Amino acid sequence: MMEVMGERGTAGRAGAPRARVGRPRATPRTDDGRSAKAQILDAAAELFTTRGYAATSTREIAERAGIRQASLYYHVSAKPQLLLELLDASVRPTLEGLDDLLARPDAPAALYALATRDVQTLLTAPHNLAVLYLTPELADPEFASLHEARGRLRAAYVDLARRIGGPGGADFRGAACLQLVELAIELRQRGEVPPDAPHDIALACLRVVEAHPHDIARVSGTAR
Secondary structure (H helix, E strand, O other): OOOOOOOOOOOOOOOOOOOOOOOOOOOOOOOOOOOHHHHHHHHHHHHHHHHOOOOOOHHHHHHHHOOOHHHHHHHOOOHHHHHHHHHHHHHHHHHOOHHHHHOOOOHHHHHHHHHHHHHHHHHHOOOOHHHHHHOHHHHOHHHHHHHHHHHHHHHHHHHHHHHHHOOOOHHHHHHHHHHHHHHHHHHHHHOOOOOOHHHHHHHHHHHHOOOOHHHHHHHHHHHO
16 A cells, blocks of 8 residues: 555466366356356466566466457456456455444554554465556546545545544555555565564554554554
């Protein structure tokens, strides 16, 4: 989450063996038990993150997935749908249960839980899909649902920043939390993710929103 163009997976396994291209599949199953749709998403995630979205064609995705290009369109309507599904899956786990989390009376603990979950989501996707948030094509209207989801997440950080540190500068402090969380994207890209990254980034968020030192110590101790 840095305040980037898209906001923030079903993803693939880097280095997975290339499947053989064969006849279009009548049934959406692959030799390793995954559905054809899952294998297509795997291939798209790997190619998008290594070559770039614009530089990747649907033909290349189909070849990487081991199917014919015509068969790919049985499962997806177009290349943008693949990018939307991949990035939507990278933010959805953080949004699940968000309303219940925001309803907690303990705002510092809620912020810690949200930031921790958010960082873990970014770090555990099989591919570092969040690097695709800077893809220029995300400005297109067809990605509106992704921006809506991202807006919900940003609003949650701002709401918790307001509850913890007061209304003054809450928008800025909430956005700063998002920036801190999305630091995980860069750390992962460089291969420099500390073992306690979710915990440390969540505590940094509490400091940014001006939580009382007593609350920071309490939440940290409880988490440990």
